[in-house]
Amino acid sequence: MVHQSITRRHFMKTCAAGVAALAASKSAAATDKRPNVVLIVSDDHGRGDLGCYGNPVIQTPNLDKLAAEGVRFTNAFCTTASCSASRSVILSGLYNHYNGQYGHQHSYHHFISFDRVRSLPVLLSQGGYRTGRVGKYHVAPDHVYEFDVALRGSGRSPVQMADNCRDFIADSDGKPFFLYYCTSDPHRGGGVAKDLPHQPDRFGNRDQPYPGINEVKYDPDDVIVPDFLPDIPECRAELAQYYQAVSRVDQGIGRLIQILKNAGQYDNTIVIYISDNGIAFPGAKTTLYEPGMNLPCIVRTPWQNNKNIACDALVNYADLAPTILDFAGATPRDYEFHGRSFKPALERQHAAGWDTTYASHTFHEITMYYPMRVVRERRFKLIWNIAHGLEYPFASDLWEAATWQGNLKRGNTTYGRRTIDAYLHRAKFELYDLQNDPHEVVNLADDPNHKTKLDQMKAKLKAFQQQTKDPWLLKWNYE
């Protein structure tokens, strides 16, 4: 079989049938026409905070355009609402209770994946791709998550990051490429803006604009305060900062797409945009409530027939690596992921067989032990809080956040739609009817009318844990 003579359509079909190894050979690589893949991961960007997902205030024209050319998933979920752990799932296709990175990788948290993990960049490299990364990494060990090149660029300077990818994109060695472009925006950081009312966190914003960025500033009066947050001035002030950081991400993506076009690669490149977990406010990030796990996910392929699709398939981040490998025709024969390719579901608004998803969160910081396991259907959601005896632990930056502290200082007993007490002290099982209770406030776990549903979802959860070799499975039996 001579690779050069294969049309792309035929090639994609053949690849799907699993003949990836061929493509890896040097002679094949000379004219390898498989698609490039750009995977963009932003940091703590919520699903509600993009134009294309319905926010009329925030300015994300480049992401909106990408969505208009492609598919935006309305039910895409991270499996763990913590940066480092989530990235390990994205790159491994395995829930982090099995890939070993149970929580943060950096500093004293020090979680790392097992050597047995075969990550997306390594498999793509073995499959004949050039692989490069720029910006936030946050996984370990290096040899497990190895990229051919690590490009320079601060994760807070997304246009500069894009510019630094130019040579990598243009490199004409005949191999397709995989670019992993990860901003540190819109994560909290850079200290408190002491000069501003209510002293919000800066979310990386600074007085001098970042190179190539036209900073978009927001009036706190204009931001949309989602239902899970308290509508207090501190929260509005912080959301305004956060919006600004999101618009910076968007401009980086604009530049990156321009570079792909200039290099003549855009028409052969799949672009995927996701965020690692929900926004960095109590009530979202680190939780497996919807704002923590239901995230933006935009996929644009150049050969798409149906554009501007809102796809309601329940996909999660363990599906990303298998999907990308499927697109690349580099699915390994002898290796199993927890996720599966959602390529067949891509151009459909309603795809059959994508009605249940799972999540598994254990740590954020090493001091934040709070294992949760989730089964999420279209209507019902079950959360098992394994360590429910503990007060819900806070990430240090979320605890200090003006939003949380401001709400406490006001003596409020609620935070968004929840009582503070309910936020801090959780039941062992939380069962929600998302259709009638989208904000997950009314726990039905003790409701006799939902006993059958509860039992059925518990059984599903347990089966999921068995299948994915979850060490916390034993908690069903004792303690």
Add this chain to the structure above:
Amino acid sequence: MVHQSITRRHFMKTCAAGVAALAASKSAAATDKRPNVVLIVSDDHGRGDLGCYGNPVIQTPNLDKLAAEGVRFTNAFCTTASCSASRSVILSGLYNHYNGQYGHQHSYHHFISFDRVRSLPVLLSQGGYRTGRVGKYHVAPDHVYEFDVALRGSGRSPVQMADNCRDFIADSDGKPFFLYYCTSDPHRGGGVAKDLPHQPDRFGNRDQPYPGINEVKYDPDDVIVPDFLPDIPECRAELAQYYQAVSRVDQGIGRLIQILKNAGQYDNTIVIYISDNGIAFPGAKTTLYEPGMNLPCIVRTPWQNNKNIACDALVNYADLAPTILDFAGATPRDYEFHGRSFKPALERQHAAGWDTTYASHTFHEITMYYPMRVVRERRFKLIWNIAHGLEYPFASDLWEAATWQGNLKRGNTTYGRRTIDAYLHRAKFELYDLQNDPHEVVNLADDPNHKTKLDQMKAKLKAFQQQTKDPWLLKWNYE
């Protein structure tokens, strides 16, 4: 300064002054007369279960002889009552909340130390020692805890292990040696003895004796049931198995000492015997109650003036590496341990300045999050159960133990001196007066008469955590 001309007395003094680097040079090594060090670590051996510590039943003649020639500490403590974590403290001189090995290293637990740790074998090697290990290792990564050679031998076959050290001991390259000899006895293991009444765990015992071992078998009627265990047949059956495994360790040590003597090295060798943590029964191992942390520690130096000493200094396992390096004259100049050398206290029954010690336990298995911090004085002891909202987690083998299950099946509400409820549900703070309440049953933390003591010990604990950079320090502030 020419090393060869230095007498041992002078040399030891000089080393103590910190000129270790010299000894590392090749020319010096040719006649390096510094003492060899043999560090023996057994697995889950309690302080009450040796002849020399007052047990009239168990047969440990070789350990008893070692104690008669040396010093036995009556207040030696591990700092974490978990094999793997404790070994990281032994080899690093750092509490495991700072060395990074917060719990088990093996399998999916997957904790490893930081690269910045400079371990005992590495420092001794840099200081001119040959370093070898045999048996249980259980720490990672290898390059942090690197030994020159890893000798073969099953940790369950201690005489064979000793035999396998013969060549290493005899090697006459002129360098002193450090041998780290670690049995897997008397840890639980090998399954349940189904043919025996009450189906005790085998504790490694098997039908065929191990090479070179004269198995000592015990009648369950004869064993001493300590106060923290229930005097039920299942427990007696398991203690009999455990005793047998302890006697096997003792015979391995006998053989090892014989080999040292035959090689003409015994008179230039410091031998230290410890156990990593308390016995593998609920109530000891994984807890920081006295049976979990107050352990056998025998030190025999060849040049000791006072023999058969019972030293009551409060020492802990973070002191071991600094002590051994002090003996070896290899204390690094530019590096700080959490512990300190107890060499000056060695030949004294009562040594001044050794009246307070600390402990810090966080995980055993990854699923067993239960951080405890302890300050232990001669009379009072404070335990801070940071995750007191959780039911006390069980190691899987302790949960399944005939002792625990047998006690449950009988419907007993107590286990040893404690109620089962108190064992499983612990107060945030436990304050004990060990003089009047050696079994730690009466918690004085809420007693107004002990308020001053409680506050003082809390302050000490907090200062300890600050000084040793404990990540869990933040739990004083929130949650």
